[in-house]
Amino acid sequence: MREIVLTAYEFQCAFCGYDGMLGASSVGLEAAHVRWWSYDGPDEVDNGLCLCSLHHKLFDKGVLGVGEGHRILVSQRFVGRSEASRQHVLALSGRPVIGPQPGAFCRRTAPRMAYPAGLPWCASCARRSRCTDRVKEVVEVSSSSLASVSVPT
Numbered sequence: 101m102r103e104i105v106l107t108a109y110e111f112q113c114a115f116c117g118y119d120g121m122l123g124a125s126s127v128g129l130e131a132a133h134v135r136w137w138s139y140d141g142p143d144e145v146d147n148g149l150c151l152c153s154l155h156h157k158l159f160d161k162g163v164l165g166v167g168e169g170h171r172i173l174v175s176q177r178f179v180g181r182s183e184a185s186r187q188h189v190l191a192l193s194g195r196p197v198i199g200p201q202p203g204a205f206c207r208r209t210a211p212r213m214a215y216p217a218g219l220p221w222c223a224s225c226a227r228r229s230r231c232t233d234r235v236k237e238v239v240e241v242s243s244s245s246l247a248s249v250s251v252p253t
Contacts, residue, residue: 105150
């Protein structure tokens with residue numbers, strides 16, 4: 101399943117475009133479940149995203165998500181003060197997800213979908229498929245205001 105998902109995304113992270121290789125093997129790329137297995141997410145190709153190791157971890161922890169229009173969301177709860185945090189996390193907010201190859205999830209001759217079935221989901225809710233409060237936890241961070249983001253308690 102991993103190879104099929106990575107191939108569909110042309111061996112690049114759907115969030116940042118990372119495409120590292122060591123010889124003929126990809127390194128640092130993983131197949132991520134859009135809807136978690138533990139929350140009834142199917143172990144199928146159309147429930148997968150190719151993500152680099154960093155963005156896969158942040159996606160699973162709810163720091164990153166995918167919203168309407170297949171744009172990357174960053175949780176308001178994420179705090180990052182370093183330049184690396186700004187470049188690799190906060191700057192992703194609002195960017196379009198790099199989609200799979202056209203027809204990549206086709207099981208017959210006609211493409212079923214352009215993106216995995218599980219999108220969109222909440223950027224802060226561990227129960228992605230059951231969240232009813234998707235928008236409240238997401239902050240739109242423009243490229244001109246890449247500052248630390250936190251949520252008052």
